[in-house]
Amino acid sequence: MESLDPRIRRLKLPIDEPLQPTNSHLITWEVFHQEKKGKQPVHVGIVHASSPELALVYAKEQYARRGKTTNLWVVKSSDVYTFSPEDEDIFETTPEKIHRDPAFYKVREKIEEYQKRAGITSQVSQ
Amino acid sequence: MYGNAYVAPEDARHLNEHREDPEKLAEFEARIAKGEKVEPGDWMPAEYRRQLIRMIEQHAHSEIVGALPEGTWITRAPNFKRKLALIAKVQDEIGHGQLLYSAAETLGKTREQMLDDLLSGKSKYSNVFNYPAKTWADIAVIGFLVDGAAIVNQVINSKGSYGPYCRALERICYEESFHLKQGHDNFVYLATGTAKQRAMLQDALNRWYRPLLHFFGPSDKDSLHTEKLMRWKVKMASNDDMRNQFLDQYVPKIWELGLTLPDPNLRKNEQGIWEFSDPDWDEFKRVINGHGPCNAERLAVRRYAEEAGRWVRAALMKKDERYVVPLA
Numbered sequence: 001m002e003s004l005d006p007r008i009r010r011l012k013l014p015i016d017e018p019l020q021p022t023n024s025h026l027i028t029w030e031v032f033h034q035e036k037k038g039k040q041p042v043h044v045g046i047v048h049a050s051s052p053e054l055a056l057v058y059a060k061e062q063y064a065r066r067g068k069t070t071n072l073w074v075v076k077s078s079d080v081y082t083f084s085p086e087d088e089d090i091f092e093t094t095p096e097k098i099h100r101d102p103a104f105y106k107v108r109e110k111i112e113e114y115q116k117r118a119g120i121t122s123q124v125s126q
Numbered sequence: 127m128y129g130n131a132y133v134a135p136e137d138a139r140h141l142n143e144h145r146e147d148p149e150k151l152a153e154f155e156a157r158i159a160k161g162e163k164v165e166p167g168d169w170m171p172a173e174y175r176r177q178l179i180r181m182i183e184q185h186a187h188s189e190i191v192g193a194l195p196e197g198t199w200i201t202r203a204p205n206f207k208r209k210l211a212l213i214a215k216v217q218d219e220i221g222h223g224q225l226l227y228s229a230a231e232t233l234g235k236t237r238e239q240m241l242d243d244l245l246s247g248k249s250k251y252s253n254v255f256n257y258p259a260k261t262w263a264d265i266a267v268i269g270f271l272v273d274g275a276a277i278v279n280q281v282i283n284s285k286g287s288y289g290p291y292c293r294a295l296e297r298i299c300y301e302e303s304f305h306l307k308q309g310h311d312n313f314v315y316l317a318t319g320t321a322k323q324r325a326m327l328q329d330a331l332n333r334w335y336r337p338l339l340h341f342f343g344p345s346d347k348d349s350l351h352t353e354k355l356m357r358w359k360v361k362m363a364s365n366d367d368m369r370n371q372f373l374d375q376y377v378p379k380i381w382e383l384g385l386t387l388p389d390p391n392l393r394k395n396e397q398g399i400w401e402f403s404d405p406d407w408d409e410f411k412r413v414i415n416g417h418g419p420c421n422a423e424r425l426a427v428r429r430y431a432e433e434a435g436r437w438v439r440a441a442l443m444k445k446d447e448r449y450v451v452p453l454a
Contacts, residue, residue: 004258004260005195005423005427007198007427007430008423013430025237025238026447027444045228045294046228050447062221062225065301078448082453085167
């Protein structure tokens, strides 16, 4: 069958020529997207580019295709430091620290018990 | 847009051969059973990593190659509105390829290596893109039904266990809902148009029916290795289940327009399961092994892009910069 692809017909591309392996991997950039002013920039993915300027251009094409965008950040992946995944346990006890939680502090019962004991009736609601 | 990952028979054997530390493996499987996600730096069985790379890579290639049959119609779109939609869709598909390559890279295979493997024929992509888009009605069928089928697969797989793949799929599904809507719009326009337009659409439907049935991969009774992949939440539904879901959603939308599908045995039985004639699985195997109508030209176009762009990439390269694996 004759090809329907104009790129094949006009360019007369050879159909089964071997290709030299490429060796031109560009720098990896982590991309952060800020939807609108006042919102947190959020990590959305990566692009590969040779410079920060081009990384921003690719990031715009890739991550600002729909909806609202105020700004994009790009950061070299190699400049990002993280904990090792094996160290996940250092965060394990945080949820147990309920003294950091406002819901931990409850006084209403104590007030009511004291009012009963001291014979105080509420001044506001009669 | 993409169907189900194809596992070659020789590939399936690895699944059972690889030995892992039983304690770590049990811990890993327990985490997945609890619905936890796996992130790039986490311990994972070598086979989990290998299967995911293969699957995400196939998916990425499918997005890139999938844009080719549609791309040829941009210059021939019937009006400005359709042209705008088609350009946006094709751009989206290439973007989806980029997102998926990034997800696969987090598992340790570089993008360059994946592109090389695509061009050498070592890596597969979805069979459906090895068929020609002969008329404008093919673009309507692709936009509506091929994308519709891809969304069935991608929504299901976005609930899988590998974090970066799930995140990529969520973004992809969000963008592809537009592909589906514009495809349906185009499809309905032709179906409710002139006799000539309806005939063109019916002809396209007749040609795409079998490739669409092939889309989700061979029948479950011929897929031997899915049990472990499902346990690891690499695969989230069987080929037959996804195919059935697709037929259930889309056949009524074809029939309601008075169009037909070229299969007298296509019907929904009393158990709610769709039955259909054998769609010729030998053809599926021929095409996946490189002998479809358009395999050679799809790769030729990709190879040309790669070669023609080489000097640009070489000029941009910085000698003292080294590739690093994406973080997430």
